[in-house]
Amino acid sequence: xxxxxxxxxxxxxxxxxxxxxxxxxxxxxxxxxxxxxxxxxxxxxxxxxxxxxxxxxxxxxxxxxxxxxxxxxxxxxxxxxxxxxxxxxxxxxxxxxxxxxxxxxxxxxxxxxxxxxxxxxxxxxxxxxxxxxxxxxxxxxxxxxxxxxxxxxxxxxxxxxxxxxxxxxxxxxxxxxxxxxxxxxxxxxxxxxxxxxxxxxxxxxxxxxxxxxxxxxxxxxxxxxxxxxxxxxxxxxxxxxxxxxxxxxxxxxxxxxxxxxxxxxxxxxxxxxxxxxxxxxxxxxxxxxxxxxxxxxxxxxxxxxxxxxxxxxxxxxxxxxxxxxxxxxxxxxxxxxxxxxxxxxxxxxxxxxxxxxxxxxxxxxxxxxxxxxxxxxxxxxxxxxxxxxxxxxxxxxxxxxxxxxxxxxxxxxxxxxxxxxxxxxxxxxxxxxxxxxxxxxxxxxxxxxxxxxxxxxxxxxxxxxxxxxxxxxxxxxxxxxxxxxxxxxxxxxxxxxxxxxxxxxxxxxxxxxxxxxxxxxxxxxxxxxxxxxxxxxxxxxxxxxxxxxxxxxxxxxxxxxxxxxxxxxxxxxxxxxxxxxxxxxxxxxxxxxxxxxxxxxxxxxxxxxxxxxxxxxxx
Ligand code: GDP
Ligand code: MG
Numbered sequence: 320x321x322x323x324x325x326x327x328x329x330x331x332x333x334x335x336x337x338x339x340x341x342x343x344x345x346x347x348x349x350x351x352x353x354x355x356x357x358x359x360x361x362x363x364x365x366x367x368x369x370x371x372x373x374x375x376x377x378x379x380x381x382x383x384x385x386x387x388x389x390x391x392x393x394x395x396x397x398x399x400x401x402x403x404x405x406x407x408x409x410x411x412x413x414x415x416x417x418x419x420x421x422x423x424x425x426x427x428x429x430x431x432x433x434x435x436x437x438x439x440x441x442x443x444x445x446x447x448x449x450x451x452x453x454x455x456x457x458x459x460x461x462x463x464x465x466x467x468x469x470x471x472x473x474x475x476x477x478x479x480x481x482x483x484x485x486x487x488x489x490x491x492x493x494x495x496x497x498x499x500x501x502x503x504x505x506x507x508x509x510x511x512x513x514x515x516x517x518x519x520x521x522x523x524x525x526x527x528x529x530x531x532x533x534x535x536x537x538x539x540x541x542x543x544x545x546x547x548x549x550x551x552x553x554x555x556x557x558x559x560x561x562x563x564x565x566x567x568x569x570x571x572x573x574x575x576x577x578x579x580x581x582x583x584x585x586x587x588x589x590x591x592x593x594x595x596x597x598x599x600x601x602x603x604x605x606x607x608x609x610x611x612x613x614x615x616x617x618x619x620x621x622x623x624x625x626x627x628x629x630x631x632x633x634x635x636x637x638x639x640x641x642x643x644x645x646x647x648x649x650x651x652x653x654x655x656x657x658x659x660x661x662x663x664x665x666x667x668x669x670x671x672x673x674x675x676x677x678x679x680x681x682x683x684x685x686x687x688x689x690x691x692x693x694x695x696x697x698x699x700x701x702x703x704x705x706x707x708x709x710x711x712x713x714x715x716x717x718x719x720x721x722x723x724x725x726x727x728x729x730x731x732x733x734x735x736x737x738x739x740x741x742x743x744x745x746x747x748x749x750x751x752x753x754x755x756x757x758x759x760x761x762x763x764x765x766x767x768x769x770x771x772x773x774x775x776x777x778x779x780x781x782x783x784x785x786x787x788x789x790x791x792x793x794x795x796x797x798x799x800x801x802x803x804x805x806x807x808x809x810x811x812x813x814x815x816x817x818x819x820x821x822x823x824x825x826x827x828x829x830x831x832x833x834x835x836x837x838x839x840x841x842x843x844x845x846x847x848x849x850x851x852x853x854x855x856x857x858x859x860x861x862x863x864x865x866x867x868x869x870x871x872x873x874x875x876x877x878x879x880x881x882x883x884x885x886x887x888x889x890x891x892x893x894x895x896x897x898x899x900x901x902x903x904x905x906x907x908x909x910x911x912x913x914x915x916x917x918x919x920x921x922x923x924x925x926x927x928x929x930x931x932x933x934x935x936x937x938x
C-alpha cells in the first residue's frame with residue numbers, strides 16, 4: 320500500500336474548492352477565504368486509512384498553467400469540483416478538465432478522478448442525472464459525491480473517498496463497462512480460495528470461512544453474519560452455496576458484490592493479506608523475506624514447515640494412496656504461476672510402482688530445494704500461503720539455518736538432518752545406478768528412465784541411531800576441468816568404480832589424490848557392478864591397498880542389478896560417516912562402531928516405545 324496520498328482539487332473559479340478544504344480543517348464554513356488554501360498535511364492517525372494525506376488547492380488567479388500541470392502530474396487522485404447550481408461548471412468537467420488531466424498524466428499510471436458537486440445546500444434537486452452519463456463514459460472516474468462546504472455535508476466523506484481511490488483503486492479489480500471483475504483479480508482470488516480450502520473439497524465451510532475471516536480481518540465472523548453472507552449468495556446464485564459452504568463461484572460473486580457496492584477495500588484487504596501488490600502480482604517482499612545464510616551453514620525445513628507441507632500433501636492426495644498422481648500434483652501446484660517440478664523430480668526422489676512421487680519423496684524434494692536453493696523454497700512456500708495458513712511471520716520462519724560446520728566439527732556433534740554426499744566416478748562406472756538404487760530402483764527399472772528425465776541428484780531418508788536423516792547424493796559429472804572449494808563442499812565423498820572394468824579405478828585414485836588426499840571430509844570407495852565378475856584394476860596398487868594407504872574403509876561392493884529393491888545398508892553407512900566425520904577410519908573399519916551404532920538405534924526404538932506407553936497410561 321502507498322505511504323502517503325496527495326489529493327488535488329481543481330475546477331472552475333468560485334465553485335468552492337478553497338471553502339471545502341477550509342471546512343474540512345476547521346469544521347465550520349469560513350465566510351471569507353483566500354483564492355487558494357495553503358497545502359495541508361493531515362497526519363496519519365486522524366485519517367480513516369491511517370496514511371498521511373496532503374490536500375492541494377488550485378486557483379487560476381494565483382497559479383500559472385505550468386504550475387497546474389505540475390500539480391496534476393504529482394497528484395495521486397484529483398477531485399474535479401463543480402457547483403451543483405452552476406451548469407457551466409458541470410459542462411467544463413468534460414469539455415476542459417478531464418481532457419486537460421488526461422494530457423498531463425502518464426498513460427500507464429492512471430490517476431483516479433472524483434467528481435464533486437459542491438453547494439448542495441442551494442438546490443433541491445440532485446445533479447446526478449447529468450453526472451452519471453459522464454461517469455459511464457470515463458472509467459477513470461472512481462466515484463462522485465454531492466456535498467456542501469456551507470452546511471458541512473459529506474465533507475469528510477469526500478476526502479475519505481479520495482483517499483480510498485488511491486489506496487484501494489477499483490481499476491485493477493473491476494471492469495465497469497462489462498460489470499465484471501478483471502481476469503487478474505479473478506485469478507488472484509481463485510488462488511486465495513484454493514489456499515484457504517483446507518480439505519480441498521472446493522467449498523469453504525464454516526471453519527475455513529472463520530479462519531479466512533480471522534487471518535484477513537483479525538476478527539471472527541459472528542454465526543449470524545456467516546449465515547447472512549451465505550443467504551445473500553444463495554439469493555443471487557444457484558450454485559454459490561453448496562453443503563452449507565461457499566463455492567468458488569459464490570466466493571467470487573461475493574467479491575464482485577463488495578466492489579459494486581463500493582466496498583472494494585474489503586477485497587483489497589484480502590488480496591494484500593495474501594501477498595498481492597497494486598498490480599495484483601505477488602509482492603517480492605512477500606515471496607522473498609530476508610534470510611541470512613552465513614558461509615558453512617546449510618538450510619533445512621523446520622518441524623513446523625514439514626507439518627504444513629504434510630497438510631498440503633494430505634489435502635491433495637485425494638485417493639489416499641500416499642502418492643501424488645500427475646493430476647493430484649497438477650492440482651497441488653495450481654496455486655503456482657508455473658509448474659515448479661519437472662519430470663526429473665520423479666527420478667530424484669522416491670516414487671511408487673507407477674512412478675508417482677510418494678509422500679516420502681515429496682518431503683524429500685522439498686528438503687532438496689531448501690538445501691540447494693533456499694530462495695526458491697521461500698518463493699514456493701509463499702505460493703502455498705505458508706506464512707498465512709501456518710500463522711507465521713513470513714516463510715523464513717519455516718527455515719532452520721544450521722550452525723557453522725566448523726563448530727559441528729569442533730564439538731564433534733551435529734544438529735543437521737540433511738547430509739550431502741558427492742559422488743565421483745568415471746563415465747559408465749555406475750554412479751547413476753548408485754543414485755537410483757537409493758530411491759529403490761533396481762537396474763531393470765533404471766533402464767526405463769528417459770535420457771532427458773535423468774537427474775544428477777537423489778535424496779531420501781536413512782536411519783542413523785534410530786533417527787531419520789536425509790542423505791542428498793550428488794553425481795559429479797566427470798567432465799570438469801577444475802573443482803573449486805564450493806564444488807567440493809559436502810559431508811562425505813564417494814568414489815565409484817566399475818569392478819568389472821580394469822580401467823575404472825584409476826579415475827577415482829586420480830581425483831582422490833588431486834582433491835581429497837588432505838581433506839577432512841570422509842571418503843568411501845565403492846566397487847560397483849559387483850554382480851559381474853571382478854577384474855584386476857590396472858593401477859599401481861589394488862583398490863584395497865589404496866584404501867588402506869589413505870586410511871579409508873575398504874572398498875564396498877555394490878550392485879543395483881537385483882531382483883527386488885537394492886540394499887540400503889550402504890546409504891546408512893554413508894550417512895553415519897557424514898554425521899561422525901571425527902570417528903577414525905580404523906574405528907569405522909572395526910565392526911564395534913557399527914555395532915554401537917545399531918545398539919544406539921535399538922535403544923532409541925525401545926525408548927520410543929516406553930515413552931509411548933507412558934503417554935498412554937491414564938493419569
Ligand atoms: P474556489 O474559487 O473554488 O476556491 O471557491 P471558494 O471557496 O472561494 O468559494 C466561492 C464562493 O462560494 C464563496 O463566496 C463561498 O463562500 C461560496 N461557497 C463555497 N462553498 C459553498 C457551499 O457549499 N454552499 C454555499 N452556499 N456557498 C458556498
Ligand atoms: Mg479558491
